[in-house]
Each structure stands twice: as structure tokens, then as C-alpha cells.
Amino acid sequence: MSTAAPLLLIPELRDGVLHPTTARLFGAGTALAEARSAPLVALLIGDGAETQAPRAQALGAGTVYTMSGDVPGPGSAQAWTRACASAVDAIAPSVVMMAATAVARDVAPRLAVRLGASLADACQSVAVDGGHLLVRRSAYGGRALVEQRLPADARIVLTIRPASFEARTPATHATGPVEAIPVPDGAASDGVEPRGSERVGGERPDVTEAEIIVAGGRSLKSAENFRLLEDLADALGGAVGASRAAVDAGMQPHERQIGLTGKTVAPRLYLAVGIDGAIQHLAGMRGSRVIVAVNTRRDAPIFEHATYGCVHDLFELVPCLTREIRRAQGA
Amino acid sequence: MNTDASMRLLVPVRRVPDSRAPITLRPDGGGPDPAGLRFVCDPFAEIALAAAVRLREEGQAVAEIVALAGGGDGDVEVLRHALAMGADRAVLAALDEGTMADDVSMAVALADPIRGMGAFDLVLCGVRHIDTDGGAFGPALAECLDLPHVGGVVRLDATAAGQGVLHVTRRVEGALERFTVRLPVLLTCERGLVEPKSPPLPRIMKAKRDPIHAVSAGASRAPAPIRVLPLPPRPACTFLDGAPDDVARELVRRLREEARVL
Numbered sequence: 001m002s003t004a005a006p007l008l009l010i011p012e013l014r015d016g017v018l019h020p021t022t023a024r025l026f027g028a029g030t031a032l033a034e035a036r037s038a039p040l041v042a043l044l045i046g047d048g049a050e051t052q053a054p055r056a057q058a059l060g061a062g063t064v065y066t067m068s069g070d071v072p073g074p075g076s077a078q079a080w081t082r083a084c085a086s087a088v089d090a091i092a093p094s095v096v097m098m099a100a101t102a103v104a105r106d107v108a109p110r111l112a113v114r115l116g117a118s119l120a121d122a123c124q125s126v127a128v129d130g131g132h133l134l135v136r137r138s139a140y141g142g143r144a145l146v147e148q149r150l151p152a153d154a155r156i157v158l159t160i161r162p163a164s165f166e167a168r169t170p171a172t173h174a175t176g177p178v179e180a181i182p183v184p185d186g187a188a189s190d191g192v193e194p195r196g197s198e199r200v201g202g203e204r205p206d207v208t209e210a211e212i213i214v215a216g217g218r219s220l221k222s223a224e225n226f227r228l229l230e231d232l233a234d235a236l237g238g239a240v241g242a243s244r245a246a247v248d249a250g251m252q253p254h255e256r257q258i259g260l261t262g263k264t265v266a267p268r269l270y271l272a273v274g275i276d277g278a279i280q281h282l283a284g285m286r287g288s289r290v291i292v293a294v295n296t297r298r299d300a301p302i303f304e305h306a307t308y309g310c311v312h313d314l315f316e317l318v319p320c321l322t323r324e325i326r327r328a329q330g331a
Numbered sequence: 332m333n334t335d336a337s338m339r340l341l342v343p344v345r346r347v348p349d350s351r352a353p354i355t356l357r358p359d360g361g362g363p364d365p366a367g368l369r370f371v372c373d374p375f376a377e378i379a380l381a382a383a384v385r386l387r388e389e390g391q392a393v394a395e396i397v398a399l400a401g402g403g404d405g406d407v408e409v410l411r412h413a414l415a416m417g418a419d420r421a422v423l424a425a426l427d428e429g430t431m432a433d434d435v436s437m438a439v440a441l442a443d444p445i446r447g448m449g450a451f452d453l454v455l456c457g458v459r460h461i462d463t464d465g466g467a468f469g470p471a472l473a474e475c476l477d478l479p480h481v482g483g484v485v486r487l488d489a490t491a492a493g494q495g496v497l498h499v500t501r502r503v504e505g506a507l508e509r510f511t512v513r514l515p516v517l518l519t520c521e522r523g524l525v526e527p528k529s530p531p532l533p534r535i536m537k538a539k540r541d542p543i544h545a546v547s548a549g550a551s552r553a554p555a556p557i558r559v560l561p562l563p564p565r566p567a568c569t570f571l572d573g574a575p576d577d578v579a580r581e582l583v584r585r586l587r588e589e590a591r592v593l
Contacts, residue, residue, distance in 0.1 A: 075501075075508055077470060078479040102503035106482035106519075109467035110474035112435055118555050119435045121467050136560075139463050140363065141350050145560045146463065147360075190479040191513035195498070197506050206505035212592075236593075254485070254523040255502055260350050260461060261374055261522050269592040279351060286562070290590045292582065293568070308585060309568040310578050320579035325593075328583050 004038040006063075008093035010084060011056065012074065012103050016048030018055055020209060021099035023167035026059040028126060028160045029097050030168055035128040036152070038094065039063075043087050043181075045080070046071050053178045058170035065091060067181045074103040078190035081110040086184035088115060094152075095133075100159040101208075108159045117155040120148050124164040124266070124287065128152070137161070141260045141283030163211070163266040164287070200255055204230075205239045207258060212238030212269045215258055215285070218245040219274025219296075219314060226251060228318045229273060235325045241265070243281045259284035274314045277302030294318070336493055337392035338452040338514070340383045341445065342418065343399045343472070344376040346409040347462040360558030362432070370405070372412045374527075375457025379520040381527035382487060383455050384417035391489050395419050397448065401426035401441055407543055414538035415530035421541065422448065424548040433554030434460065434467035442475035443549025453497075454517040458483050469519035480517040481510055485524050 009029045012019040026040075033040040042061035044052055049066035056064045067087055072079035084107065088096060096111065098104035100122045112119035120126075123135040124145075132149050133156060139146040150156050207213055214233040220226055226240065233240045242252035244259050258265055260283040270288035275281055277293070277300055285291070286305050293306035294314050303309045310317055348354055349371045354363040372380075380398065387393040398413035399422045400406045410421035424444045430436045445451070454476070456469035466482075473480035485507070486500035495514045500507050502521055512518075530538075571578045571585075586593045 075481070075510060076479070077482065078473065081474065102483055102501075105466045106470050106480065109435060109438075109469075109471040110480075112467075113439065113471050113474040116552075119467055119471075120555075121434070121465050137464070139465075139559065140348070140354055141461070141464070143354060143562070144356055144363075145562060147558045147560055148555050149557070150555045191516070192479050192481060193511045195509040195511055197508040199506050200502075208504050255505075257522070264464065269586065269590075279353075283350070290586070290592045292586070298570075303568045303570075305565060306568040307566070307590065308582060309570045310582065311570065311572070312575060312578060316575045317578060320575045321582065324576075324579040324583045328587070328593075 004036060005092060005094035006039045006041045007033045007036065007095045007097065008088065008091055009040065009042045009061065010096060010098045011042060011044065012099065012101055013044060013046050013048045013052060016051070018052050019099065019101065021101060021162040023059060023170070024162040024165045025097065025099040025160065026061070026168040028165040030060045032095065032097070032126055032128070036094075041065065041091065041093070043067070043084070043091070045083055046073070050178070054174070055170065057174040057176045058172070059168050061176065063177045063179060065179050065181050067183055069183055071183050072189060073194050074107065075194050076190045076192040077106040077110060078192070080107050081114055082184060084111050085114045087181045090181055095156045095158055097158045097160065099162045104159045108157050112157040115155055115157065117157045118150050120150060120156060120158045123158060123160050126158065126160065138264070138287055141279060142264070142286045143283070161266060163268070200253070204233060207239045207241045207256060207265050208263055210239035211267050212236045213241045213258070213265060213267045214238055214271045214273065215241035215243065215275060216246055216273045217243040217275035217281075218249060220246060220251060223251045228315070232271070232318055232322045232325070235322050235329070243275050243278070272302050272306070273318060275302055276300045277305065337394035338386070338492060339394050339450065340386070340396045341399060341451040341454045342376070342379050342383050342396065342413065343441065343456055343468070344380065344409050344413050345373045345400060345460060346370040346402070346406050347373045347460065350461055356559055356561055360560060362559040370408065372409045373457055373461050375459060375461060375520065375522070377416070377527040378522060378524055379455040379457050380413055380416050380418065381525045382520055385525055386489050387417070389489065391492055397422060399424065399441065399445065401437055401548060402431055410543055411538045411541070414541050415535045416527070417530075420544065422544045422546055424546050426548050429554055430551050432463065432557060434463065434465045435471045436551045436554040438468050438471035438475050440548040440551035442472065444546045445476060447546065450515065452514045454478065456517065456519045458519040458521045466519070469517060473517040476517070478515055478517045479512065480519065481512060482519045483521040484518045485521050487518070487524060
């Protein structure tokens with residue numbers, strides 16, 4: 001049995017169930033816990049904490065700590081931070097890890113300040129190097145990597161970019177201790193009152209959560225023509241993204257914009273359709289594992305970053321591709 | 332909160348290398364080579380500034396919009412830009428480069444001078460810094476100032492500001508969430524909230540003569556050392572040629588068998 005301080009994962013509960021990024025958070029957490037010979041524990045806050053505890057254990061958590069009852073929603077970042085900080089005081093972990101979702105973006109920095117901890121944000125790789133933790137993340141619009149060297153004996157709040165880590169396969173049988181942590185005083189409200197929410201983007205996954213993204217640029221010419229990409233994305237079970245040019249032209253909504261002033265994504269497969277590859281766009285997607293580019297211009301910059309290139313008219317090629325994928329799936 | 336009904340607004344701004352221009356990395360890992368680099372205002376800070384100015388244009392009682400930059404002489408220009416966009420007062424807090432490169436250290440260092448400037452009702456920040464791609468500054472500053480915050484705001488309705496509340500909508504993965512927030516509060520501003528306009532020439536000229544108030548920054552903790560590294564090279568693109576049907580078939584085969592992503 002290890003005596004090292006535990007590594008604490010805080011997966012997000014959304015609508016009472018573990019967020020889809022949780023398996024990847026456990027993938028990253030398990031690797032780091034093994035490298036540091038530290039026990040891996042998890043904290044679940046809010047509705048569903050108790051019912052989801054066995055799932056967290058199946059993913060590799062030893063002890064699962066739960067905090068439920070009169071806890072704020074994660075939209076109340078200040079109150080949520082107080083709740084997390086109180087649990088961290090009780091658990092005394094060396095490293096606190098979250099998946100880099102919108103909730104973590106708002107909570108992790110607050111938690112780092114409150115705990116006097118170092119923050120390593122949106123990490124794409126995490127490694128142990130002697131007495132240090134070496135983390136890397138993209139910066140300067142995806143044109144460089146920033147490597148941060150954190151002393152291993154310091155307390156660290158770390159968020160990981162889920163797409164950069166392998167998902168952990170849940171064990172079929174796992175049990176372990178579940179401990180309830182009381183909600184601290186003053187964590188109930190911070191003056192931020194939720195007033196409802198609405199899904200956007202229909203049934204397709206959001207670009208930040210998708211494993212496969214089909215993105216289009218100005219060459220699509222109209223909002224209606226994006227239907228072609230939606231068909232392809234649906235065949236692949238993926239999301240639809242857009243370049244800034246397509247969003248500025250009103251063809252696609254802001255939440256689909258990928259790039260420097262949009263979202264940064266790193267899916268398993270990225271299909272750039274009718275996108276030339278301006279720095280603005282490359283910044284948001286060049287971390288993707290495999291990139292396919294479809295463009296009529298062989299000298300388009302996107303091909304310098306693509307794994308596979310098709311110099312074709314998208315209006316001819318995309319329907320063929322959708323058909324071929326459906327055919328391959330049927331086979 | 333302010334005693335009268337009008338709001339005092341704070342907008343932290345920041346200069347960043349122009350993201351449309353190429354950068355050369357220093358071989359020592361110290362970041363982009365500043366020689367020949369063109370600096371602009373961070374576009375997310377511009378959105379925050381434009382949102383502040385729009386509140387006044389909408390007829391909300393706005394007592395003062397203060398723009399704050401951390402840094403040195405090189406950061407004066409971004410404050411002049413903020414003044415031209417409609418800020419009433421520009422403040423420069425002296426910060427070294429190491430602190431500037433770390434979102435949390437920067438927030439800790441700026442919290443002291445902000446407290447020294449009197450109470451603000453609303454702090455508007457960009458949702459992230461476009462150069463470091465870090466989104467920690469706004470939330471970290473909110474924690475330092477002991478303010479609640481809402482991140483990634485895409486809609487701001489201040490019609491009830493007189494009663495001390497704002498209605499905001501923020502964007503998270505796949506959803507829009509609505510909140511009512513009590514002032515004072517910090518919001519981080521996302522693209523889509525407001526489209527910043529270029530300031531008119533007379534304002535740009537006037538902003539050149541406006542005073543820049545210098546303050547000293549507070550103590551901060553030493554940020555963890557960082558190195559800025561070039562990206563590992565990608566293998567060259569494999570072009571697939573032929574009729575559309577053949578290309579589609581070959582691409583799907585390669586994605587399944589070679590790249591194993593399908």
C-alpha cells in the first residue's frame with residue numbers, strides 16, 4: 001500500500017451522470033497515479049454523486065468521495081470552488097485533476113488561487129520527470145507548445161484536454177469505499193442563480209466533445225450546402241464545425257466555429273472541407289490526430305498539415321464519401 | 332457595490348502578438364522573438380471593452396469604464412486603444428514578463444492595484460488570452476477579488492442593473508445556460524457577445540494625448556518555469572488522386588486500415 005498523497009480526480013456530473021470526458025480523465029489519471037505510485041481517488045459533487053460512484057470505481061478510483069444535498073450547480077463557479085476546496089482540505093491530495101470542460105475552465109483557476117496551488121491548464125501531455133511534473137499544452141494559436149515544469153512536491157491543479165488522452169476501459173466488477181463529505185457552510189449560493197438552459201446544435205455532439213469533426217469553409221457557399229457536411233458527419237457519428245469565414249458569412253452559428261477566436265479541438269479525425277487553412281483556422285485544429293483535407297487548390301496551406309489530401313470539388317467528392325462510409329458500415 | 336445607482340466598470344486589457352502574422356520562436360524556449368513582432372489588443376479583451384461601452388450606449392448608468400493593463404512601456408499602446416474604444420481612464424500596473432506569461436500569477440499581482448482603485452460593480456474580461464490560449468485569468472482574478480463570476484458570456488442584459496442584477500447567457504459544450512447574477516460580479520466575454528468596432532479617428536487622436544496612470548502591482552508568487560517549444564513536424568500529406576468515387580473508396584480504406592480512425 002502506497003503512502004503517497006492521493007491523486008484526486010473531479011469528474012463532472014451533468015444531469016446526474018458522469019460527463020462523457022470522464023473515461024479519458026481516468027485514462028490520464030491512472031497513468032499519472034501509477035507513475036507517482038499514488039492512490040487514485042475521485043470526488044463527485046451534486047445530484048447523482050452516490051449513484052455514479054460505482055462507475056467511477058469501475059474506471060479505477062479507489063475511494064470515491066461524494067458531496068450532495070444543498071450544493072450549488074457547477075454554473076456557480078465561486079460556490080462550487082468553495083465546495084471543492086473544502087473536500088480537498090479533507091482528502092489532502094497532491095494533484096487535483098479535471099477534464100478541461102467549460103466547468104473546469106471556470107473552477108480550476110479559482111481552486112488553484114484558493115489552495116495556493118500551481119495551475120496547469122488544458123494539458124495535452126503529462127509526464128513525471130524525476131522530481132518534477134512535466135506538462136505540455138498548445139499556445140500561440142497552435143503554433144507552439146508550452147512546457148511547464150512543476151515541482152512534484154507542490155500542490156497542483158491540473159486540467160487535461162480530453163481528446164489528447166486515451167479513454168480508460170471500465171472494469172466489469174469493482175467496488176470500494178464511498179465516503180460522504182459534508183457540504184461546507186457558505187457553499188450554497190454565490191449570487192449566481194441558474195435560469196434554465198437549452199441544447200444548441202441538436203442531437204449532434206458539440207465540436208469540443210466529438211471524436212470526429214467535419215468542418216466546412218467559405219467554399220460551401222451557403223448555409224443550405226452545409227447539409228452535405230451534416231450528412232457526412234451523421235454517417236460518421238461526428239460533429240459539424242466551421243471556419244471563421246463561414247461563421248462571419250452567416251452560414252454557421254458561432255458555437256461551431258473552430259479556430260483562434262473560436263474553439264480549439266483535437267479529435268481523432270478532422271475533415272477540413274473547402275477550408276484553405278488560414279492561421280486563424282489552423283490554430284484551432286492542428287492538434288487533431290488525423291486530418292483529411294478536401295480542396296480544389298493543391299497549393300492550399302491546409303495540405304501542409306493534412307494526413308490525406310483530396311484535390312477535388314467538394315460538391316462532387318463529399319456525397320461520394322458519405323455514400324462510401326455508409327456502404328462500409330453496412331458491410 | 333457603488334453607493335449610487337451608476338456602475339463602475341473595470342476591463343483588464345492585454346497586448347498580444349498579431350495572430351495573423353507568423354512568429355519565430357526564440358531558441359532558448361523563451362517564447363516568440365519580439366523583433367519584428369506586431370502587437371495588437373487581445374481580441375477577447377476587445378470584446379469585453381466593446382461590451383462595456385455598449386452598456387453606456389444602451390443608456391445604462393455607467394459612471395466610469397477603467398481599462399487596466401499589466402506590463403511595461405510596451406503596453407501603453409493597448410491602453411490608448413482602450414481609450415479610443417471608449418474607456419474613460421487607463422491604468423498601467425508594472426509587471427515583469429514572467430508574471431505576464433502566467434494567468435494565475437498575473438491575476439494575483441493585479442488584484443492589489445484593483446482593490447486600490449475603489450469598488451467596481453462589474454469586471455469584464457476576455458474568456459481567454461489568445462496568445463497563451465489560457466482561460467485562467469478571469470476566473471483567477473474573480474477568486475482573488477472574492478467576486479462571483481460567470482464564464483463564456485454570449486449575451487448580457489443589463490435592463491435590471493438599477494436593481495443590482497444582470498441577466499446573462501453563457502455558452503458551454505452543446506448548450507446555452509442562463510443566469511441572473513447580483514452585482515458586483517466578474518464576467519468573461521466570449522465571441523458572439525458583441526462585435527467590436529474600430530474606433531473613429533478623432534477618438535484615436537484624442538486617446539494619444541490622454542494620461543496613462545501608472546500604479547505598482549502587488550506581490551505575486553513565482554510562476555512555474557516554462558519553455559515555449561516548436562511543434563513536432565507532421566509527416567507529408569498523402570494525396571489521393573482519381574475519380575471522386577475511387578478517391579472516396581481509397582480514403583475510407585486508408586482511414587480504416589492505415590490510420591485506424593474509423
